[in-house]
Amino acid sequence: MAKREYSFYPGCSSQKGASSSSNYLVSVQTMCEELDVTLNEIPDWNCCAASIGYSGGGELPRLTLSARNIALSEEHNPGQDIVATCAACWLSTREAAERLHEDEGLLAEANQALAEAGPKLKNETPIKHMAEVLIEDIGFDAIGAKVKKPLEGIKIAGYVGCQTNRPFGIAGESFENPVYLDKLVDTLGGESIPTYEKKVQCCGGALAFSEPEKSQEMVKGIIEAAYDHGADMIVTPCPVCQMNVEVYQDEINETYNTKFAMPVVYYSTLMAVAYGRSAKDAALDEQVIPAKKLDELAAK
Amino acid sequence: MTANPAMIEKYRNNFLKEVEANVEEGEWVKMCMQCGVCSGSCPLGTFWDHPPQEIFMMIRAGKREEVLSSESMWMCTSCYNCIVRCPRELPITHIMHGLAHYAKRLGLVPQNQPTAKFSQMFWDNLMKKGRVNELKLGLSLCFMNGFGEGVKTAMKKQKLGMNMLKSRRMNPMEAIGGHGVKDVSGFQKAIAKAQELEDARIAQHGAN
Numbered sequence: 001m002a003k004r005e006y007s008f009y010p011g012c013s014s015q016k017g018a019s020s021s022s023n024y025l026v027s028v029q030t031m032c033e034e035l036d037v038t039l040n041e042i043p044d045w046n047c048c049a050a051s052i053g054y055s056g057g058g059e060l061p062r063l064t065l066s067a068r069n070i071a072l073s074e075e076h077n078p079g080q081d082i083v084a085t086c087a088a089c090w091l092s093t094r095e096a097a098e099r100l101h102e103d104e105g106l107l108a109e110a111n112q113a114l115a116e117a118g119p120k121l122k123n124e125t126p127i128k129h130m131a132e133v134l135i136e137d138i139g140f141d142a143i144g145a146k147v148k149k150p151l152e153g154i155k156i157a158g159y160v161g162c163q164t165n166r167p168f169g170i171a172g173e174s175f176e177n178p179v180y181l182d183k184l185v186d187t188l189g190g191e192s193i194p195t196y197e198k199k200v201q202c203c204g205g206a207l208a209f210s211e212p213e214k215s216q217e218m219v220k221g222i223i224e225a226a227y228d229h230g231a232d233m234i235v236t237p238c239p240v241c242q243m244n245v246e247v248y249q250d251e252i253n254e255t256y257n258t259k260f261a262m263p264v265v266y267y268s269t270l271m272a273v274a275y276g277r278s279a280k281d282a283a284l285d286e287q288v289i290p291a292k293k294l295d296e297l298a299a300k
Numbered sequence: 301m302t303a304n305p306a307m308i309e310k311y312r313n314n315f316l317k318e319v320e321a322n323v324e325e326g327e328w329v330k331m332c333m334q335c336g337v338c339s340g341s342c343p344l345g346t347f348w349d350h351p352p353q354e355i356f357m358m359i360r361a362g363k364r365e366e367v368l369s370s371e372s373m374w375m376c377t378s379c380y381n382c383i384v385r386c387p388r389e390l391p392i393t394h395i396m397h398g399l400a401h402y403a404k405r406l407g408l409v410p411q412n413q414p415t416a417k418f419s420q421m422f423w424d425n426l427m428k429k430g431r432v433n434e435l436k437l438g439l440s441l442c443f444m445n446g447f448g449e450g451v452k453t454a455m456k457k458q459k460l461g462m463n464m465l466k467s468r469r470m471n472p473m474e475a476i477g478g479h480g481v482k483d484v485s486g487f488q489k490a491i492a493k494a495q496e497l498e499d500a501r502i503a504q505h506g507a508n
């Protein structure tokens with residue numbers, strides 16, 4: 001397979017061994033090794049303000065955050081598409097690039113702000129989510145060709161969520177019923193659930209912290225629907241979805257008298273295991289709710 | 301038929317003009333045709349005092365205080381359902397964030413609005429070092445309603461914290477220092493400059 005290189009924007013939550021989506025970073029690195037993809041981290045990248053920083057951060061300061069990352073990428077990793085693994089990182093960066101492209105006044109102001117620190121924004125770099133890299137640049141055939149341990153007999157609900165899906169989404173996919181995660185599960189030899197009703201249901205996003213009851217009620221529905229279909233686990237491309245759906249199950253069980261213990265993994269977790277890598281390389285040891293069927297397969 | 305600018309002006313009250321000038325993507329508000337798809341698509345729709353379509357009409361009706369002091373826009377989860385379904389393609393999510401930010405700027409946010417508080421904490425947290433420190437953010441969230449409440453919340457969240465620690469997705473060492481950008485001063489200068497430029501633009505239009 002041809003070697004590919006990208007300018008990588010890992011995001012705040014990816015911090016290894018210290019933050020909520022450390023497991024995402026570990027499994028993505030494993031997946032990329034197998035697919036011959038090199039990720040060159042954007043030097044000195046900053047937070048994108050996600051979709052919750054708007055109280056203190058007005059439009060221009062938030063656009064400037066993303067502009068700094070794009071400018072640093074253009075300076076240090078020229079010619080490489082930016083790739084983000086986090087839905088919010090991808091969304092903020094791509095949104096900023098588009099808005100600065102459409103509005104010359106804002107672009108001039110953003111560059112004036114950036115001039116305080118050095119980098120200048122050309123704003124010519126495509127900004128991709130890792131799911132786009134997999135589907136559009138690499139393709140399902142090449143992804144399938146690397147499978148050493150098919151995920152046989154594992155039933156997996158593809159939970160796409162919000163921000164990897166709207167407003168940009170993956171080219172050719174529908175906002176209401178995207179099918180790429182189901183196709184990926186099938187490609188890896190697992191059993192997909194194309195009729196999973198909650199695949200684009202919101203988990204509450206950042207409101208999981210500020211409005212936990214409202215968020216957990218939605219998460220309950222996401223998990224319940226997966227159980228209704230007999231799923232062994234849920235797979236998602238978004239770190240906010242992964243955390244919100246996985247880690248509050250104890251609290252949900254207490255509130256609703258349920259007995260949920262539904263593992264929630266990333267596409268990269270599935271791929272690392274299907275590619276024959278260890279539980280550690282797939283970051284299965286960083287699950288709050290163990291994905292037993294993947295543990296067993298990885299140990300084989 | 302040609303548009304009559306004088307008549308159009310008559311229907312553009314001061315608050316609509318203020319929103320168009322000062323609120324992110326505010327110039328789109330007049331495009332709403334009141335179909336209600338946004339309100340029906342919102343995952344937290346039932347919790348909004350005034351769903352987006354109503355907010356848009358209230359802006360056009362000049363209900364400044366009621367809009368800006370509403371909790372409604374703080375219910376937005378940024379799921380983008382409304383944006384992709386709006387037949388007029390209004391960037392509704394961004395307008396809601398814009399209204400929330402403008403309300404904060406004018407000091408009109410209802411006291412103790414939890415998402416308003418968390419949103420501000422998130423921003424303050426990221427501004428310190430250029431990257432969000434999840435541990436510190438979690439602790440500020442826990443104690444956002446004072447020490448007594450905070451201890452209760454901490455007890456309730458003990459198991460969650462232990463789970464995150466055990467799975468190595470939280471690190472107590474982040475409490476001292478923690479990660480950040482190398483060029484903190486350049487980073488802060490750039491964002492301060494952006495803030496200054498935006499403040500100047502808004503001052504020029506005036507917040508009547």
